Amino acid sequence: MTGDRSRADTDRRIRTVARTLLVEQGAQGLTLRAIARQIGITAPALYRYYASLSDLIQHVCGDICADLADDLGTVLANLPTDDTASRVFAVCRGFRTWAIAHPREFGLVFATPAAPGAADANDPFGQIFLTFTGRILAGAPGQERSDPDAPERLRADIALFRDTLVDALRDADQPEPEIGLGTAYTVLRFWVRLYGQVALEVFDRFPFPVTDATPLFESML
Amino acid sequence: MTGDRSRADTDRRIRTVARTLLVEQGAQGLTLRAIARQIGITAPALYRYYASLSDLIQHVCGDICADLADDLGTVLANLPTDDTASRVFAVCRGFRTWAIAHPREFGLVFATPAAPGAADANDPFGQIFLTFTGRILAGAPGQERSDPDAPERLRADIALFRDTLVDALRDADQPEPEIGLGTAYTVLRFWVRLYGQVALEVFDRFPFPVTDATPLFESML
DNA sequence: GTACCCGAGTGAACACTGTTTACCAAGGGT
DNA sequence: ACCCTTGGTAAACAGTGTTCACTCGGGTAC
Numbered sequence: 001m002t003g004d005r006s007r008a009d010t011d012r013r014i015r016t017v018a019r020t021l022l023v024e025q026g027a028q029g030l031t032l033r034a035i036a037r038q039i040g041i042t043a044p045a046l047y048r049y050y051a052s053l054s055d056l057i058q059h060v061c062g063d064i065c066a067d068l069a070d071d072l073g074t075v076l077a078n079l080p081t082d083d084t085a086s087r088v089f090a091v092c093r094g095f096r097t098w099a100i101a102h103p104r105e106f107g108l109v110f111a112t113p114a115a116p117g118a119a120d121a122n123d124p125f126g127q128i129f130l131t132f133t134g135r136i137l138a139g140a141p142g143q144e145r146s147d148p149d150a151p152e153r154l155r156a157d158i159a160l161f162r163d164t165l166v167d168a169l170r171d172a173d174q175p176e177p178e179i180g181l182g183t184a185y186t187v188l189r190f191w192v193r194l195y196g197q198v199a200l201e202v203f204d205r206f207p208f209p210v211t212d213a214t215p216l217f218e219s220m221l
Numbered sequence: 222m223t224g225d226r227s228r229a230d231t232d233r234r235i236r237t238v239a240r241t242l243l244v245e246q247g248a249q250g251l252t253l254r255a256i257a258r259q260i261g262i263t264a265p266a267l268y269r270y271y272a273s274l275s276d277l278i279q280h281v282c283g284d285i286c287a288d289l290a291d292d293l294g295t296v297l298a299n300l301p302t303d304d305t306a307s308r309v310f311a312v313c314r315g316f317r318t319w320a321i322a323h324p325r326e327f328g329l330v331f332a333t334p335a336a337p338g339a340a341d342a343n344d345p346f347g348q349i350f351l352t353f354t355g356r357i358l359a360g361a362p363g364q365e366r367s368d369p370d371a372p373e374r375l376r377a378d379i380a381l382f383r384d385t386l387v388d389a390l391r392d393a394d395q396p397e398p399e400i401g402l403g404t405a406y407t408v409l410r411f412w413v414r415l416y417g418q419v420a421l422e423v424f425d426r427f428p429f430p431v432t433d434a435t436p437l438f439e440s441m442l
Numbered sequence: 443g444t445a446c447c448c449g450a451g452t453g454a455a456c457a458c459t460g461t462t463t464a465c466c467a468a469g470g471g472t
Numbered sequence: 473a474c475c476c477t478t479g480g481t482a483a484a485c486a487g488t489g490t491t492c493a494c495t496c497g498g499g500t501a502c
Binding site: 111112125126153156160164191193195197199206207208209211212216219220 | 332
């Protein structure tokens with residue numbers, strides 16, 4: 001029983017030193033032996049806590065996502081729950097500033113070709129994405145601007161996305177399963193644009209040396 | 222003199238075997254010793270051709286981009302030069318299908334956190350991006366839909382992008398330095414959306430298990 | 443023709459990496 | 473007192489990028 005605290009403690013230490021190693025030296029510096037060295041331990045001892053390096057990295061990704069969720073949470077906490085538009089903008093800006101402030105973490109979480117296939121359900125970021133869109137939509141009663149142009153052939157997928165959303169909503173906040181296909185569609189398009197913009201900016205993949213990306217981002221909103 | 226052919230030959234072999242290694246085993250299988258082994262050579266010999274592994278990888282990225290450019294080139298070659306809209310759609314679809322058909326290459330080129338800073342001018346993909354937008358725009362005489370809403374604060378960057386574009390145009394096709402700020406702006410937004418959509422799709426980062434992404438992509442256009 | 447040199451390739455070595463195995467000491471439960 | 477789980481270690485294996493000293497063969501200069 002006494003070892004429980006100690007175990008959780010060194011576990012925390014492992015993850016935090018992994019984080020600092022990542023932000024200071026990049027993903028290539030995230031190595032088992034370096035972590036062990038940093039906390040005064042030998043490398044094989046880490047296998048008492050994680051099954052492999054990629055397992056550890058996956059958990060670090062989870063921590064990173066949790067931090068991002070906290071960040072967005074505080075951003076959202078300071079805003080009135082009824083002004084949906086400003087809430088949306090705020091969380092988008094929060095996502096961007098977080099990504100710029102933590103480029104290495106962003107790269108690790110978003111630019112890793114994703115565990116093959118099965119990383120859908122327990123994907124930590126997918127969870128926080130659903131949670132936050134749900135939390136925002138919960139404050140906006142079904143305004144439902146009359147189902148914009150949801151093309152025929154992708155109705156099925158949009159509906160599936162809608163269902164995923166209401167599932168996530170039911171688990172977190174009060175049950176309000178009133179999300180239209182139109183809003184789900186616009187949420188999806190919003191995400192595509194936000195992700196594209198932020199990823200291009202963080203990875204510096206614009207086709208010209210952009211001097212100040214902030215107004216470009218603002219204009220996208 | 223006789224060695225020149227031989228040298229270029231093994232250089233080609235190095236790059237092609239590196240490519241196949243990448244697509245068959247992923248970026249983690251792209252290793253000096255594996256390449257050397259595959260072509261019946263020892264690892265240090267590769268240093269006669271490239272200064273380091275990352276140097277080699279960079280050249281492989283160049284090859285990949287060249288292939289992508291070829292692909293888009295043939296796509297564009299079969300279309301009338303006056304129908305700009307269909308040309309734009311065709312090259313976007315071409316980009317997507319190429320990315321889906323070559324996910325590992327796409328990941329290597331677009332999801333690598335980018336060489337720090339200086340990778341702007343000689344970035345191979347930046348070149349082909351500019352080339353193709355230029356080639357498309359060259360067929361569309363200054364229709365210039367009256368400068369849409371180019372926000373004030375990013376005029377400078379848009380203008381810089383426009384200049385980069387006309388520079389690339391002047392080098393390739395006939396000189397036609399008639400590109401408005403508005404079109405440059407829309408081109409940029411187009412790129413953000415296209416990149417976001419394709420990257421999300423290839424990295425499987427949609428917040429729900431999308432079954433058929435094609436109509437979603439089509440709707441974005 | 444005979445030196446020479448240059449350059450592609452080799453072999454051994456160094457400092458790393460992830461991972462496995464056998465072992466060891468301490469601590470609590472019975 | 474026993475045992476046995478648990479966190480940790482040391483040694484080893486296979487593999488990595490990279491460097492250094494060394495070949496050895498063909499082209500050039502004399």
